[in-house]
Amino acid sequence: MSTELTGAEITVRCLQKEGVDHIFGYPGGAVLFIYDELFKQDKVKHVLVRHEQAAVHAADGYARSSNKIGVALVTSGPGVTNAVTGIATAYMDSIPLVIISGQVPTHAIGLDAFQEVDTVGITRPCVKHNFLVKDINELATTIKKAFFIASTGRPGPVLVDIPKDVSQQKAVFVYPESVAMRSYNPVTRGHAGQIRKAVQLILEAKRPMIYAGGGIILSDAAAQLTELVRMLGFPCTNTLMGLGGFPATDRQCVGMLGMHGTYEANMAMQHCDVLVAIGARFDDRVIGNPKHFFNEDRKIIHIDIDPSSISKRVKVDVPIVGSVSDVLVELIKMLKVRKEKPDQTALDAWWTQIDLWRARDCLKYDRSSSIIKPQLVIEKLYDVTKGDAFVTSDVGQHQMWAAQFYKFDLPRRWINSGGLGTMGFGLPAAMGVQFANPGNMVACVTGEASIQMCIQELSTCKQYNLPLKVINLNNRYMGMVRQWQEFFHGNRYAESYMDALPDFVKLAESYGHVGMKIEQPGDVESALTEAFKLKNRLVFMDFITDQTENVFPMVPGGKGLSEMILV
Amino acid sequence: MRHIISLLMENEAGALSRVAGLFSSRGYNIESLTVAATEDSTLSRMTLVTAGSDDVIEQITKQLNKLIDVVKVVDLSEGDHIERELMLIKVRALGKDREEIKRLADIFRGRIIDVTDKSYTIELTGTGSKLDAFLDTIERSAILETVRTGASGIGRGERILKV
Numbered sequence A: 001m002s003t004e005l006t007g008a009e010i011t012v013r014c015l016q017k018e019g020v021d022h023i024f025g026y027p028g029g030a031v032l033f034i035y036d037e038l039f040k041q042d043k044v045k046h047v048l049v050r051h052e053q054a055a056v057h058a059a060d061g062y063a064r065s066s067n068k069i070g071v072a073l074v075t076s077g078p079g080v081t082n083a084v085t086g087i088a089t090a091y092m093d094s095i096p097l098v099i100i101s102g103q104v105p106t107h108a109i110g111l112d113a114f115q116e117v118d119t120v121g122i123t124r125p126c127v128k129h130n131f132l133v134k135d136i137n138e139l140a141t142t143i144k145k146a147f148f149i150a151s152t153g154r155p156g157p158v159l160v161d162i163p164k165d166v167s168q169q170k171a172v173f174v175y176p177e178s179v180a181m182r183s184y185n186p187v188t189r190g191h192a193g194q195i196r197k198a199v200q201l202i203l204e205a206k207r208p209m210i211y212a213g214g215g216i217i218l219s220d221a222a223a224q225l226t227e228l229v230r231m232l233g234f235p236c237t238n239t240l241m242g243l244g245g246f247p248a249t250d251r252q253c254v255g256m257l258g259m260h261g262t263y264e265a266n267m268a269m270q271h272c273d274v275l276v277a278i279g280a281r282f283d284d285r286v287i288g289n290p291k292h293f294f295n296e297d298r299k300i301i302h303i304d305i306d307p308s309s310i311s312k313r314v315k316v317d318v319p320i321v322g323s324v325s326d327v328l329v330e331l332i333k334m335l336k337v338r339k340e341k342p343d344q345t346a347l348d349a350w351w352t353q354i355d356l357w358r359a360r361d362c363l364k365y366d367r368s369s370s371i372i373k374p375q376l377v378i379e380k381l382y383d384v385t386k387g388d389a390f391v392t393s394d395v396g397q398h399q400m401w402a403a404q405f406y407k408f409d410l411p412r413r414w415i416n417s418g419g420l421g422t423m424g425f426g427l428p429a430a431m432g433v434q435f436a437n438p439g440n441m442v443a444c445v446t447g448e449a450s451i452q453m454c455i456q457e458l459s460t461c462k463q464y465n466l467p468l469k470v471i472n473l474n475n476r477y478m479g480m481v482r483q484w485q486e487f488f489h490g491n492r493y494a495e496s497y498m499d500a501l502p503d504f505v506k507l508a509e510s511y512g513h514v515g516m517k518i519e520q521p522g523d524v525e526s527a528l529t530e531a532f533k534l535k536n537r538l539v540f541m542d543f544i545t546d547q548t549e550n551v552f553p554m555v556p557g558g559k560g561l562s563e564m565i566l567v
Numbered sequence B: 001m002r003h004i005i006s007l008l009m010e011n012e013a014g015a016l017s018r019v020a021g022l023f024s025s026r027g028y029n030i031e032s033l034t035v036a037a038t039e040d041s042t043l044s045r046m047t048l049v050t051a052g053s054d055d056v057i058e059q060i061t062k063q064l065n066k067l068i069d070v071v072k073v074v075d076l077s078e079g080d081h082i083e084r085e086l087m088l089i090k091v092r093a094l095g096k097d098r099e100e101i102k103r104l105a106d107i108f109r110g111r112i113i114d115v116t117d118k119s120y121t122i123e124l125t126g127t128g129s130k131l132d133a134f135l136d137t138i139e140r141s142a143i144l145e146t147v148r149t150g151a152s153g154i155g156r157g158e159r160i161l162k163v
Helices: A007-017 A029-039 A052-066 A078-092 A119-126 A136-151 A164-168 A192-204 A214-218 A222-232 A263-271 A324-338 A344-358 A374-384 A397-405 A426-436 A457-463 A479-488 A504-510 A521-533 B015-025 B054-066 B097-107 B128-137
Strands: A004-006 A022-025 A045-048 A070-074 A097-103 A129-132 A157-163 A170-172 A208-212 A236-238 A253-256 A274-278 A299-304 A318-321 A390-393 A442-447 A469-474 A514-518 A539-544 B002-010 B032-037 B043-051 B070-075 B081-092 B111-115 B119-126 B143-148 B152-155
Touching (some): A007 A170, A029 A157, A029 A164, A045 A457, A052 A070, A052 A078, A052 A097, A070 A078, A078 A097, A078 A157, A097 A164, A136 A157, A157 A164, A192 A299, A192 A324, A214 A324, A222 A324, A253 A263, A299 A324, A374 A397, A374 A521, A390 A397, A390 A426, A397 A442, A426 A457, A469 A504, A469 A521, A504 A539, A514 A521, B002 B054, B015 B032, B015 B054, B054 B070, B128 B143
Parallel strands (some): A022 A070, A129 A157, A208 A274, A236 A253, A390 A442, A469 A539, A514 A539
Antiparallel strands (some): A004 A170, B002 B070, B081 B152, B111 B119
């Protein structure tokens, strides 16, 4: 007879079996037995955050930057409700996470017990799947399923809710090697006939465009994408989620597209005759008004692992359901076999047109300004880190400038909340990135509004000696809100100012970090250089930037891609 | 257009709420929904009646398939199928009306399953429109109570939805 383990022991053993090295969490009544077991071992290192939202964001940053599954552990009730923002953030960007939450004992469920919420109900719309484990004998299999579901198909967060009594009861521990679920069999390989049709369309293209999204990053297909783009000589644009999927410094990269995409990317997107969409979902911030998008005639090939992403916002001609990396391998193979090339004369003419659009220099800004321009800070950040840093961001103008001006040549280097747009994401995500990539440079580009949504994590950073570099673009406004108010609300800046700001230098110092305040454009580069020399310290850099700077180009909401507001 | 969608799902706590939640969160409409365990007690069979454009219905079936607990989905309206709904209706039956209501129930192949000196309770199955037609034949004020199950559907002939 095998020895029996408690539910808490089983939970921790499962994490060990899954090779989890870090979990991010915060203890509380319902998870005390699990914490007790974590205490007794040292394989799974627990990172104590200061708020559950940060636990999930950190696990998320860990997952995005490493292609491993991020794990968070929170208690019942407020532990879970605090975690919801983090879970929804991961869900919108399809990030593989396993969240373990404590629940009140099974006999108390439904009785409005202390720290009870309907966790499965509250999280249901923002998880890929969730479980309430009522039977100790199903605990190990359920956790195995959670890891399986989170990381396969279109990835996403999976939550396992464990009542306190289940974590205390005993059962024989058997961790299944694999799980088969009759209701869940995600497709990986694309349909060969469909790929053949795609090849045909690609070869017939006169004005082709490759539009690659977060799916490239999630399925580790950057190498295949790069091979395809170079082999065809086509222009390639990356979405906000796909930055780094194709090297930004490559001539064939026309930059990011969408609401704040480059002029050349949006124009090429609008005027192409064959569009190859890969791991992207034609989001409203990407193609603007779908009706306007269809003013131009084009054929669309759409490769995505999630059938429900295909023909959701736009009708496509050649849908290919499958893992982006597998499909690209097949596509490249078939193109090589065909040995044909698309019409080179037409392609040259197309590039001439694109270069004309590019010459518009849509990202230009006043480089001689006597006030610090936020774009300058990002450019200098790029120079000082030689493009080799992991960059997380919060949400708003600074996020867009980081996306526009930091040239990401590698995948998993750009970490931001694209779908949900969660302010407060940047700092805790950067912690997760640093845990997954010790020794690498990690910068968090933020603003004075966003940073205050999870600033308590400076304490976590101190505890674990995380040498992050916080780049605070401080314009004393919720900049993106202010920009919309300037453009669309008659310059009435309703509640978008930031008053009574803390002295960020002193704040950083009070947490035991280094603080810097930079007010002159001439000091930007030297300050950044100095900060990155402090390899073992977190440096909080408060850049006092131009209050009125706006993000350009801009496709106003409801407008078409070619209806950009330009500088 | 009206569609009748059948699905098999794991018979687990919360599975129904995943389907209902999907419809409300994505703004799809549900005309009716019936669910019960099948002969295999680990599976539930659900019949959903919804309406929408072809694009919306395509999204609905894709989103349903995406739910982890859903094993199979079929749009019954894509082919020949049979659908039935059960209605229980309590009507006032007094004096000469008693005979008339009994006759109407017979015409619609309904069965009277409960009788008092003032009322009949009639059981009627058929398509939704047949049940509507029956209701239309009875004077509004005589209807004391109705309860309908919503449609259940099954494919005709060899069309089978099974794991």
